[in-house]
Amino acid sequence: MPKIFIVEDDRTITNAMIKEFNKWQYLSQTVQDWNSVVAEIRTFQPDIVIMDITLPTFDGFYWTSQLRQVSDVPVIFVSAADMDPNAVRAIATGADDYVVKPFSLNVLISKIQAVLRRTKREAIPMESLTYEDYRLNILTNELKYQDHTVKLTPTEGTILKIFFLNAGKLVTKQQLMQNIWQGGSFIEDSVLNVNMSRLREKLDQVNLRGRLVTERGRGYRLVTADES
Template sequence: MYKILIVEDDEIIAKAIKNAIESWGYDALCVSDFRDVIKTFVSYSPHLVLLDISLPFYNGYYWCSKIRKNSKVPIIFISSASDNMNIVMAVNMGGDDFIVKPFDLNVLTAKVQAMLRRTYDFAGQTNLLEHKGAILNTGDATLTYNNKKIELTKNEYKILQVLIENKGKVVSRDTIMTKLWETDSFVDDNTLTVNITRLRKKLDEAGLHDFISTKKGIGYMV
């Protein structure tokens, strides 16, 4: 089921959009915390974002730029600010479409359906995994922290993926090595230790101190 994130501070409009989208069989969520839209975005992992421009605390352009640092998910701006400058700005910031308020809910839903078809008929779903502010994008195998991308090797990415997917739980060394074998890499116990050490150094240099914990004789956890 496709998931649509609605970033609209007018509760009446947001609820109307949510009801219209859900009536077509999609899942929809309205943002409630406008101080940290990214937190909701990461936890919900939507397939499409409907984004107003005028919002409390930070405007839609700000949140669009934040989303674009981590994801290529389609973003449709919805706004009454329909002058050419705002439309050009929305596109330049990474928006995929612009719908002017007031709008017909049927037209909005049709645009959402068309955007989902164009995006996901030809591309796989992008998932974001988050821990302590670090965002791992499983779509392009990148790690972002404090708006900076951290370069990862294939093995380092796989290690982080399995650890963050199981955050709060200890992951055995055998489980991690099995995950690495899926990439056709031969990994023994010593190789895993080297990869973990190198990964920890990269995370530490990026400001992610003590990100990976060792559980002696068992494995690792985040």
């Protein structure tokens, strides 16, 4: 199980990260003493570090430079600051990647997986998600149910992945567009509607269409067989 150390003082963001990491079977740890960040990282021995820039004591650049003196653990910076010049400084300090707030957790997960693969720290990459008797391969975008296999497009696969990860919960259109298109500011609802329609047609092949219900004016929900 990959281990992630989170250096972030915003509890809302930290809690969201921890919840998402748990879904992907990643073990995470947060800072307890802001004067001993590097010591805590070394004790936890993570496979990757998520590093904010603005922190209670020293900033993320300082802690990364200190960390680089004793460890080569990958570091991904997250910050509300503009990409330039902080991105350049982050990489120069020893970071492996950079994400600007507000960011999609799916984008962060993708960057984490890419860094872990590149550094060969992720021994068993997660390839599939399951919901009841359904299995979605997130690498090939294939949905399997009993002896049936349905091939999805990358966008359809991403949409279904979001529903699998949030089974039983309401997922709004805004949440979908933010996760699929990294903000979705320039994406019209019609684009999502077309993809949802195509996905539903394919889900009909494995008796899952009726389980993806629309809550008018609110969003969508993947429900159990008893609820459908």
